[in-house]
Amino acid sequence: MGRKILLITTDQQRYDTLGCNGGIYSRTPVVDGLAAQGIRYERAHPQSVVCMPSRSTMITGQHPSTHGVWMNGVPLPTDSPSIVEEVHRAGYATALIGKAHFEPYMDPFGVFAENRLAAAEVFTEQAAWHDGSRGPLYGFDHMELATHGPAAPLHYSRWLLLNHPEALAGFFPVLDGDFEVSAEGGGETGAVQVKDNPIGRENYHTDWVADRTIDWLEGRSQDEDWFCWMSFPDPHHPWDPPESENHRVSWRDIDLPEGYIASAAEREAVLSAKPRHWMDWYTGRIVSNFEAPLKWVPATLEPDQLAEITAKNAIEVELIDEAIGRVLAMIAAKGWDDDVDIIFTTDHGELGGDFGLLFKGPYHTAGLMRLPLIWRPAPSANVDPATVTAPVGLVDLAPTIGQIIGIEHRDWMEGSALPVDDDDAAARGIERTLTEWDSELFGVAVHLRTITRDGFTLTMCLPGTSHDGTEGELYDLADDPLERVNLWNDASRRSLRDELIDDLRRHQPQAREPRLECVAPV
């Protein structure tokens, strides 16, 4: 019998939403408890700040340039390398319950397997694997899928339709009449993508994911090895948690986030010192990411609206924490806890009011780039609790899972198993992370390459419709954690800038050829 693995992911969750990371809006005792028992990473970064490329990195252990999912809407080929296929081959039962999003949701012809499973009333299908064999889709012999509401043809939507059809209309309608992401406002302040949702808490997707996870785990025999990816769709927008939970956090009591600059003049001065795509989005001149509502202009965000969004986000985070608590209690009751590794993280962050912005986009800043990551090794492994400050990435998850299970490092994996402390990181030369952005849609092209190392984050803006290749960003994360002072053009930092650019270029993986096609907006 080997170590079992519970991989818990959320979607679009900021580092500072957890109590153990200094969060002040939500109570997160369950995840804080895992952090106290395990390893808490202070500089965990995604390799992309949007869902599909980031999730593809988690499962392949590769950067977006290598696995080829360069933006949302580019499907991960089913014959891509997958750590879950390796886990399955090692004899583990494998499940993904909640949000997958390796394939696009907007799929009217039912081309993609993720969108076919629920209607066919099945939980996987056979697909080509990386090594030329065939097996369950991406290695999962059980996929029970959900997303942020009932719009996509997934298991949660079908369950809701069959059992609680009255709840369907309570969610925020994600698309408007033009099939663009909706900029509709709601709540008490008219905040964008906020809605009071009358759904019962027990029928909301957060509790559904926990319920289905418990059900799948109950079906495992006592000595069976299992790998379960429990993937919560929240706290990704829209912010429409069950209204019965509104009492948890009142927006009127919210102190605005530290990253929000209250003075419009000061905010715009900071934005103006960044590459031009920042100000261009703030003022509504361009939108580079389909998921940011086309008809919403960040400059119109009011402080009360940000407070209400922050409160709704905090409620969603609390519900997730409680749902995790129920699953962990079940695992403990089964007597498994001593042999279960638990990893908690998210796919990318949320701008959350930083610089007056919301959602996400081509902005490689802490709100999107600094992720919660906690690894509670199985107590039977006798790993001491620690805090790791060295930069690590989601690209490191696959080799970590492999190491836990005893699978040798595969040559297609580009990351390293997560260090257990800073000494381990130093001994293994773990010192940098890379993050990429590529978007090309409806006449707007933005391409970014970022490196984080030695306490600095540097972003190169490659040529596109907003940049000529000369712009960039450089921040000192120790002296300027809110990234207010762009050092890119600071002559005194020129040698540092050149050194980081050189390091970035030397470690940037080659882009996959031919490039995979973007076949949907999301």
Add this chain to the structure above:
Amino acid sequence: MYGGVRYHIEIDAPVEAVWERIGDPSRLHEWFPDFSASPVEGTTRTIVSNSGVSIDEQILIVDPILRRIQYTLNLPILSQHHGTLDAIGLEDGRTLLMYTTDTEPRIMSLVIGSATSRGLAEIKRQMEESN
């Protein structure tokens, strides 16, 4: 909002042979993996998806000199649509096949265009296998 996408593919086959395959609108389903039938009556083509959904299209242009087919989908959700398929002979005896689709709302162009891009890949496969 109006918007469009463009896809292209190079095929190792002469343009005359490629046009013979694509120039008959009623043979669409032979190279379009998502469709099972595409009968034409007058200027109306009815495309039938593998899941049984039927959608009517108006064929606007079938030009054997330009080697162009242009059509518009009759769907209530589309206030405007033009899809254009051009086959262009290259000097080395190969063919550049280019598909453009423009729609309002713009998002639908990506959905329609991506489906057609799978058709381009299938034509390439068929033509190069028969070479």
